[in-house]
Amino acid sequence: MPQETDKKISHYILKATELKSLLDILFQREYHVIAPSIRDKSIEYDPIASFDEITRGWIDHQKPGSYRLANDEQDRFFGYVVGFSSWKKYLYPADKKLFEAEMDTKNFRVIEDGTAAPKYAFLGVRSCDLKAIEILDKILTEGPYVDLDYKRARDNALIIVVNCTRAGENCFCYSMGTGPRAYSGFDLALTEISDGEKHYFLVDTGSRSGEELISELGLSSASEDEIKTAEKAIEQTIANMSKILNTDGLKEKIWANLDSLYWDEIAERCLNCGNCTLVCPTCFCADIEDTTDIAGEKANRTRKWDVCYTLNFTYVHGGSIRTSCKSRYRQWLTHKLSTWIDQFGMFGCVGCGRCITWCPVGIDIAEEAKQLIESS
Amino acid sequence: MAKRKPKLAVWKFASCDGCQLSLLDCEDKLLEVADSIEIAMFMEASRAVIKGPYDLSLVEGSITTPHDAERIHKVRRASKYLVTIGACATTGGIQALKNFRDVDDFVSIVYANPDYIESLNKSTPIADHVFVDYELQGCPINKNQLIEVISAFLNGRKPNIHSYSVCMECKRRSTVCVMVAHGTPCLGPVTHAGCGAICPSYNRGCYGCYGPKETPNTSSLASWFEKMMDVDDDDIVRYFRTFNAFAEAFRKESESHET
Numbered sequence: 082m083p084q085e086t087d088k089k090i091s092h093y094i095l096k097a098t099e100l101k102s103l104l105d106i107l108f109q110r111e112y113h114v115i116a117p118s119i120r121d122k123s124i125e126y127d128p129i130a131s132f133d134e135i136t137r138g139w140i141d142h143q144k145p146g147s148y149r150l151a152n153d154e155q156d157r158f159f160g161y162v163v164g165f166s167s168w169k170k171y172l173y174p175a176d177k178k179l180f181e182a183e184m185d186t187k188n189f190r191v192i193e194d195g196t197a198a199p200k201y202a203f204l205g206v207r208s209c210d211l212k213a214i215e216i217l218d219k220i221l222t223e224g225p226y227v228d229l230d231y232k233r234a235r236d237n238a239l240i241i242v243v244n245c246t247r248a249g250e251n252c253f254c255y256s257m258g259t260g261p262r263a264y265s266g267f268d269l270a271l272t273e274i275s276d277g278e279k280h281y282f283l284v285d286t287g288s289r290s291g292e293e294l295i296s297e298l299g300l301s302s303a304s305e306d307e308i309k310t311a312e313k314a315i316e317q318t319i320a321n322m323s324k325i326l327n328t329d330g331l332k333e334k335i336w337a338n339l340d341s342l343y344w345d346e347i348a349e350r351c352l353n354c355g356n357c358t359l360v361c362p363t364c365f366c367a368d369i370e371d372t373t374d375i376a377g378e379k380a381n382r383t384r385k386w387d388v389c390y391t392l393n394f395t396y397v398h399g400g401s402i403r404t405s406c407k408s409r410y411r412q413w414l415t416h417k418l419s420t421w422i423d424q425f426g427m428f429g430c431v432g433c434g435r436c437i438t439w440c441p442v443g444i445d446i447a448e449e450a451k452q453l454i455e456s457s
Numbered sequence: 458m459a460k461r462k463p464k465l466a467v468w469k470f471a472s473c474d475g476c477q478l479s480l481l482d483c484e485d486k487l488l489e490v491a492d493s494i495e496i497a498m499f500m501e502a503s504r505a506v507i508k509g510p511y512d513l514s515l516v517e518g519s520i521t522t523p524h525d526a527e528r529i530h531k532v533r534r535a536s537k538y539l540v541t542i543g544a545c546a547t548t549g550g551i552q553a554l555k556n557f558r559d560v561d562d563f564v565s566i567v568y569a570n571p572d573y574i575e576s577l578n579k580s581t582p583i584a585d586h587v588f589v590d591y592e593l594q595g596c597p598i599n600k601n602q603l604i605e606v607i608s609a610f611l612n613g614r615k616p617n618i619h620s621y622s623v624c625m626e627c628k629r630r631s632t633v634c635v636m637v638a639h640g641t642p643c644l645g646p647v648t649h650a651g652c653g654a655i656c657p658s659y660n661r662g663c664y665g666c667y668g669p670k671e672t673p674n675t676s677s678l679a680s681w682f683e684k685m686m687d688v689d690d691d692d693i694v695r696y697f698r699t700f701n702a703f704a705e706a707f708r709k710e711s712e713s714h715e716t
């Protein structure tokens with residue numbers, strides 16, 4: 082986890098051809114490097130073992146319920162925005178065995194999972210996703226019950242952000258105050274500049290580990306011009322971000338519309354399939370599953386990602402509380418954009434757009450919230 | 458004195474035997490099963506039959522003949538718990554395609570002597586005839602789920618079988634969505650989990666082998682197929698009429714697209 086440096090962020094220049102050297106240092110330091118790669122026509126964050134596995138030259142087109150990759154004319158490394166997975170799949174895995182238990186003649190013996198905490202280096206974390214990780218930090222490590230597996234993985238993780246120089250069609254981080262540029266919470270942040278002639282990264286340092294990497298690479302400081310060019314690129318991203326969610330009084334406005342008929346309209350379309358929740362980088366709900374072997378001598382306890390769209394999610398003695406699809410969708414949207422604030426002091430949405438793109442029937446949280454408010 | 462082992466029986470009605478094969482397919486797990494239960498009747502594995510009553514009966518297949526409609530009651534009477542396995546036993550199976558047509562027409566075309574054929578008009582699930590303690594969906598069922606159901610019954614706990622969508626399994630294993638990224642129609646959002654999202658992981662849309670999930674919104678999915686993916690009504694009928702054609706949600710959806 083980045084330790085804040087005393088001084089303010091410093092800026093350096095990394096040539097595109099030097100990205101490999103940065104990666105090589107990470108491999109030398111025995112980081113388990115996770116970086117964007119292409120899998121089945123989508124960007125996915127996968128473990129990589131060499132620089133050659135990093136993807137290059139792609140952009141993505143995201144629409145509600147649709148995702149397509151296309152060639153990037155500027156041949157950038159990071160021309161696309163976010164893939165369907167998020168970093169939570171590494172910090173807070175979808176299926177996690179918590180412990181095993183065994184019966185001996187009389188007793189019940191718990192065998193804790195003894196595997197060492199992973200040491201990840203995440204390359205290509207977008208600003209919205211960094212904010213999402215900070216939300217998970219708050220929920221999973223700052224409350225009365227600390228998720229130790231999460232905390233260990235998080236403490237070890239090195240974060241290299243990529244600031245966005247292109248806005249995806251479903252991105253609305255600017256509305257949510259989470260991007261497109263990261264200002265803290267990272268070890269390094271890269272802004273990729275590719276203008277046909279030059280191709281380089283402006284590198285911001287955000288921690289001591291980040292500074293160390295820079296000095297090992299022997300990078301030179303960025304010029305005023307280079308800093309300005311990067312700033313302009315970010316401003317351009319903001320100007321191009323067409324999706325907007327007005328967050329003024331949003332919490333109260335949604336709260337005031339709990340009985341709106343518009344929820345029925347959404348429920349007609351919503352499949353209650355759970356995709357939106359599973360792809361959301363801040364959704365953290367999980368189910369605890371106990372299984373036994375046939376002889377009843379061994380048991381396993383597993384934590385699995387769960388979603389508020391299933392009947393089982395609200396099953397208490399006698400039945401489920403949220404039986405209608407309407408009540409389940411309403412729970413989700415209301416939690417993300419309203420009650421999360423009461424619970425944790427911030428929105429539960431960072432505006433990454435994943436739930437919009439990866440909803441099989443293109444249900445759009447920003448648009449639905451807007452329609453809901455206008456329907457009143 | 459050693460505890461009496463519970464007795465297991467496996468019964469077959471109109472079916473292809475694939476689900477029973479899943480039990481044989483459990484290989485080393487099957488030995489574990491045999492350690493804890495007495496496999497008292499399992500014709501696909503052995504001709505030796507131990508008389509009932511049975512603690513747990515697994516029933517494969519649907520009811521398609523008057524004879525079977527009677528036989529299932531005998532099975533119920535001989536069983537403490539009755540668990541149906543597979544699409545045939547839980548929804549009528551692929552043979553329920555006949556439910557949408559007049560059976561006499563088929564019979565007279567197919568058989569030289571139709572008089573010898575005694576077939577009901579409809580292929581129906583076991584639960585239409587007797588009380589069923591638990592239904593395990595899938596065509597064929599997943600062997601791990603079968604072991605889970607057997608262990609749960611033996612250990613007196615609820616099986617960890619989920620009735621949510623295939624999408625849940627798809628995303629948990631980080632499979633790229635074929636609907637969104639490839640434009641391939643997929644029944645995953647309305648289909649019961651259990652297979653582990655096999656087809657999407659091979660870049661195919663889900664065929665709906667595990668039948669409808671809980672609260673399936675088939676009409677929304679079908680209208681997305683139509684409007685956004687150029688699937689016509691005839692094909693929508695085909696999508697919903699496969700192994701679980703007579704499951705209520707799938708049946709109604711296919712009927713509403715009949716032209």
Ligand code: SF4
Binds near residue numbers: 356443
């Ligand atoms: S909003 Fe979309 S992704 Fe979410 S449950 Fe409904 S249909 Fe599925």
Ligand code: SF4
Binds near residue numbers: 357360430436437
């Ligand atoms: S609610 Fe949707 S847009 Fe917001 S953070 Fe989650 S996935 Fe991203």
Ligand code: SF4
Binds near residue numbers: 625632646
């Ligand atoms: S591929 Fe099919 S099962 Fe998987 S998430 Fe997409 S719609 Fe659901």
